[in-house]
C-alpha cells in the first residue's frame with residue numbers, strides 16, 4: 001500500500017470511529033449514540049453528591065487466616081487482584097435491609113465482608129508514602145461469590161469471572177469521605193448471618209495495607225479517580241441461602257445489611 005492510500009485509509013478509519021474509541025468528556029457530551037448506558041455511582045453520605053465508579057478492583061486472600069482456609073500459604077504469596085464490572089454494584093442505602101437475589105448457577109453462595117476504598121486520584125507506580133493521598137473515602141462492601149464456580153474454574157485453570165464478577169455481586173453502602181472520617185487501620189470488621197456472628201476480625205490483620213494495595217495495583221494498571229478497591233475479607237467465609245439476613249459491620253462506618261431473596 002502506498003503512503004497516500006494508507007493515509008486516506010487511516011483518515012477514513014478515524015472518521016468512522018475506527019481509531020481511538022476513548023472520547024474526551026467534551027466529545028462525549030456532543031457525540032450521538034443510539035441508546036444510553038446507566039452511569040454507575042455510589043451516593044456520598046451526608047451530601048447530595050454521588051461518586052462515579054470507573055473500575056472495581058478486588059484483592060484476593062488478604063487476611064492470613066482466610067488465605068489458609070482457601071488453601072494457600074499467606075507467607076509466600078504476592079498480592080493478586082481481580083475485577084468486577086462496575087454494574088455489579090448494588091447500592092444499599094443507610095438503614096435499609098436490601099433484597100439481594102440469590103444468583104443463578106450456584107449451589108454454594110458465599111459472603112465476604114470487606115472494607116472498600118474509593119479513589120479521588122490515581123497514577124502509575126504510586127509510591128507507598130503518597131498512596132493514601134489518592135483516597136476519597138471508604139464504605140462497607142460485600143464481595144459476594146459463587147464459591148462452587150470460583151473453585152471449579154480455578155481447578156480447571158480457567159478465569160474466575162463467573163464466580164466473582166456477576167450481576168449484583170458487589171453490594172456496597174454509602175461512601176464516607178476520608179476528609180471527614182480519616183483512614184482505617186485497625187478497626188473491627190465483622191459479619192453476621194441471622195444474628196449469628198460468622199466473620200470477626202480486625203483490619204489490622206490485612207496482609208497488604210490499603211496503601212500497599214494502591215501501590216501494587218498502580219504497578220500493573222494506571223489508577224484513576226473513580227476506581228474503587230475491595231480490600232479483602234477475613235476468615236470464616238461461608239454460604240447463605242434464600243431468607244438469610246447478612247449484617248456487615250466495620251467500626252466507624254454504619255452497618256450494611258442485605259436479605260437473600
Ligand code: MN
Nearest residue numbers: 112143232233
Ligand atoms: Mn473478596
